[in-house]
Amino acid sequence: MLKGILIGVLSLGVAGTAFWGYQEHREKNAILINAENNYQRAFHELTYQVDVLHDKIGSTLAMNSRSSLSPALADVWRVTSEAHSDVGQLPLGLLPFNKTEEFLAQIGEFSYRAAVRDLDKDPLSDEEYQTLQNLYGQAADIQDDLRKVQHMVLKNDLRWMDVETALASGNETGDNTIIDGFKTVEKTVEGYDETDLGPAFVNMQKKDENFKYLEGKEITKKEAVKEAKKYSGLKKDAKVRVEENGDGSNYGFYSVSLEDPDTKLEANMDITKKGGYPIWYIMAREVKEQNISLNDASNKAVEFLKENGFKDLDLFESAQYDNVGVFTFVSKQDDMRIYPDSIKMKIALDDGKVLGFTAEDYLKSHHQREIPEPSITKEEASAKINPQVKVMEDRLAVILNDLDQEVLCYEFMGTLGDDTYRIFINSENGYEEKVEKLQNAEPIFDDVV
Amino acid sequence: MKKAFMVMKVLIILFIIALLAPVSGINNQASAFSQQVIQHGAVGDDVIELQSRLQYLGFYNGKIDGVFGWGTYWALRNFQYEFGLEIDGLAGQTTKNILMKSSDYNESFVKEQINKGNKFTHYGGTDLEKQKGPSGGQGGATGGQSKPNPQGGNQGAAPKGEGQQNNPSAANMPSGFSENDIQIMANAVYGEARGEPYIGQVAVAAVILNRVGSASFPDTVSGVIFEPRAFTAVADGQIWLTPNETARQAVLDAINGTDPSGSALYYFNPNTATSPWIWTRPQIKKIGQHIFCK
Numbered sequence: 001m002l003k004g005i006l007i008g009v010l011s012l013g014v015a016g017t018a019f020w021g022y023q024e025h026r027e028k029n030a031i032l033i034n035a036e037n038n039y040q041r042a043f044h045e046l047t048y049q050v051d052v053l054h055d056k057i058g059s060t061l062a063m064n065s066r067s068s069l070s071p072a073l074a075d076v077w078r079v080t081s082e083a084h085s086d087v088g089q090l091p092l093g094l095l096p097f098n099k100t101e102e103f104l105a106q107i108g109e110f111s112y113r114a115a116v117r118d119l120d121k122d123p124l125s126d127e128e129y130q131t132l133q134n135l136y137g138q139a140a141d142i143q144d145d146l147r148k149v150q151h152m153v154l155k156n157d158l159r160w161m162d163v164e165t166a167l168a169s170g171n172e173t174g175d176n177t178i179i180d181g182f183k184t185v186e187k188t189v190e191g192y193d194e195t196d197l198g199p200a201f202v203n204m205q206k207k208d209e210n211f212k213y214l215e216g217k218e219i220t221k222k223e224a225v226k227e228a229k230k231y232s233g234l235k236k237d238a239k240v241r242v243e244e245n246g247d248g249s250n251y252g253f254y255s256v257s258l259e260d261p262d263t264k265l266e267a268n269m270d271i272t273k274k275g276g277y278p279i280w281y282i283m284a285r286e287v288k289e290q291n292i293s294l295n296d297a298s299n300k301a302v303e304f305l306k307e308n309g310f311k312d313l314d315l316f317e318s319a320q321y322d323n324v325g326v327f328t329f330v331s332k333q334d335d336m337r338i339y340p341d342s343i344k345m346k347i348a349l350d351d352g353k354v355l356g357f358t359a360e361d362y363l364k365s366h367h368q369r370e371i372p373e374p375s376i377t378k379e380e381a382s383a384k385i386n387p388q389v390k391v392m393e394d395r396l397a398v399i400l401n402d403l404d405q406e407v408l409c410y411e412f413m414g415t416l417g418d419d420t421y422r423i424f425i426n427s428e429n430g431y432e433e434k435v436e437k438l439q440n441a442e443p444i445f446d447d448v449v
Numbered sequence: 450m451k452k453a454f455m456v457m458k459v460l461i462i463l464f465i466i467a468l469l470a471p472v473s474g475i476n477n478q479a480s481a482f483s484q485q486v487i488q489h490g491a492v493g494d495d496v497i498e499l500q501s502r503l504q505y506l507g508f509y510n511g512k513i514d515g516v517f518g519w520g521t522y523w524a525l526r527n528f529q530y531e532f533g534l535e536i537d538g539l540a541g542q543t544t545k546n547i548l549m550k551s552s553d554y555n556e557s558f559v560k561e562q563i564n565k566g567n568k569f570t571h572y573g574g575t576d577l578e579k580q581k582g583p584s585g586g587q588g589g590a591t592g593g594q595s596k597p598n599p600q601g602g603n604q605g606a607a608p609k610g611e612g613q614q615n616n617p618s619a620a621n622m623p624s625g626f627s628e629n630d631i632q633i634m635a636n637a638v639y640g641e642a643r644g645e646p647y648i649g650q651v652a653v654a655a656v657i658l659n660r661v662g663s664a665s666f667p668d669t670v671s672g673v674i675f676e677p678r679a680f681t682a683v684a685d686g687q688i689w690l691t692p693n694e695t696a697r698q699a700v701l702d703a704i705n706g707t708d709p710s711g712s713a714l715y716y717f718n719p720n721t722a723t724s725p726w727i728w729t730r731p732q733i734k735k736i737g738q739h740i741f742c743k
Contacts, residue, residue: 039677081668088667091677105664164678248731248743249711255734257648268648268709280707284647284698290493293485295539319490319621326490326705344706358706392523418511420519441516441619442628 039160042089049083054139073115080108149181213367216275228256232267281357287323290349297325297347337397374427381410381425389414487540505552505573514619639692640682649737652710654703713741
């Protein structure tokens with residue numbers, strides 16, 4: 001009797017487990033297929049976009065009239081950005097596939113620059129046509145390679161999930177057509193590198209200024225520590241750790257960390273080897289209460305900058321996050337704001353001490369500039385602004401435009417409805433270089449209700 | 450029996466105090482502003498009062514949310530212009546005095562509306578009852594995101610009758626980022642580097658931002674984070690752990706421009722890295738367990 005019940009219960013258990021396992025298995029498969037489909041879509045879209053890219057570049061080459069070139073180039077730009085986002089969805093994070101992505105970005109940048117330019121006044125030069133032709137050829141090669149991979153994938157019914165597993169197990173040596181195929185694509189692109197992109201491509205990738213404007217001589221580790229102690233205001237007996245930068249860095253720096261033996265708080269900073277300038281500084285601690293106002297804190301920040309030899313700065317933005325004040329300063333030259341030279345500071349609102357400091361942008365770009373006189377007047381510039389905007393404030397300012405060039409602009413602050421805009425009009429040719437909608441406070445979404 | 454009587458007595462006293470409290474709040478209205486100079490970007494009770502008073506006079510038409518944003522800034526400047534004051538966009542003592550003389554501020558009304566998360570206005574010359582809006586689902590004092598925010602402005606000033614917190618119903622955000630972007634990044638940083646020192650976490654956040662800016666990676670925060678196989682925390686689901694405050698602070702520091710990684714695009718843990726390729730990247734520095742490279 002007992003035996004019978006036992007057998008019954010056990011067999012029910014086995015049947016239940018089997019059923020549960022089957023359910024799980026089905027769910028797992030459904031999810032796998034879903035993920036696989038996403039990869040497949042991204043991949044096939046990528047090959048399609050590269051096809052389109054090739055055709056589009058081809059047709060721009062054939063175009064004669066400048067007026068049809070601009071929209072065509074804008075279209076190339078759009079397609080590259082879509083292709084770029086497709087690459088980003090593929091599980092290639094650990095494959096060296098970045099050359100291909102860079103290539104896409106370069107075509108995008110080139111076409112964007114050319115498309116936004118007034119081609120009537122400033123037509124494509126011969127070099128630029130040459131560049132376009134090269135890009136056309138390269139796009140063809142990539143298209144070819146990608147199509148091969150695509151063909152294999154379809155013919156052999158290959159799965160991206162297998163790529164995932166192969167990459168995850170570190171077993172890339174095995175025969176994996178997709179990985180091999182993409183490696184070939186990457187090699188093809190690598191072959192071009194940036195060499196034959198022509199003079200128009202100089203400065204296309206974001207320039208790395210590498211602190212070239214810094215003055216002073218190399219400092220030693222000891223001097224770096226001294227400097228760091230000065231900034232942190234920690235006592236002499238702080239525990240010190242200094243490290244030099246690795247070989248891969250573009251510039252020399254020391255990383256100093258100081259630990260207060262009493263509070264166990266740690267201050268960290270990087271200091272340039274040349275001249276011993278502070279690149280950034282962080283003192284991590286919790287700020288539980290507010291005792292001073294944001295305004296007091298901004299005065300503290302100004303004081304700190306003055307003490308440390310930073311001159312001619314304008315407070316540009318201030319904001320309070322919980323009990324911390326964050327301030328952005330930009331440099332001033334002849335009463336013009338120089339936006340690329342910016343310093344950010346973080347001040348604790350409990351005791352007014354410096355919590356953070358970042359001068360990387362400032363150190364990389366600050367120098368005495370030759371600023372040309374504006375060739376249009378303020379009135380001419382303000383006439384370029386949307387008449388709906390009510391201008392509240394104006395000044396001259398140097399900014400980095402979309403093409404990464406420094407330009408002198410008239411800066412107008414104005415309102416339209418409830419929003420505030422910052423509008424930059426080029427002081428030389430009246431172009432609207434930048435229109436920014438300034439951020440409004442974001443409502444706190446209540447997750448209790 | 451006697452004990453019950455005592456309890457009753459205490460309760461009655463408490464009740465009387467509770468009744469009196471709002472009254473004392475009203476009495477204190479005239480000197481409600483604290484000593485601070487209020488400037489753009491500030492958050493807190495003083496800003497709520499500033500916005501309410503500016504709205505009372507018709508200069509400010511935005512939401513009374515306790516964050517000194519651009520709308521408040523222009524309203525204040527217009528007020529200073531109309532009243533012949535120095536136009537600096539700062540609410541200093543003179544500005545506050547004139548503002549207090551020329552406007553009324555019904556603090557308990559405003560605070561109540563904010564606490565309830567209602568949409569409301571505070572214009573002068575209109576019945577306040579009509580300016581109450583319908584209850585809103587969002588905003589309000591219990592905001593999950595906002596930390597207990599003891600408004601420093603109160604200190605030294607007359608005590609505000611009610612003993613409860615009055616948080617602003619909005620918060621400053623670094624330009625170009627929403628609260629949700631910050632949240633996703635905090636998740637990624639926590640999943641990837643929760644055991645790391647603070648600057649190691651800032652550095653991981655900075656790497657995400659460097660990737661967004663790089664030609665070789667997607668152009669959005671979420672694109673970079675969810676790029677398959679880019680971050681192990683995404684692959685194994687650790688990204689969905691609830692991040693702590695430290696991770697969030699690290700993200701804010703990185704967004705505010707601090708880059709302890711030295712412009713790195715990759716990092717890896719030498720003990721667990723599976724890909725031999727990652728070792729070929731030029732290394733910049735090591736923070737905690739992570740090596741950061743270009």
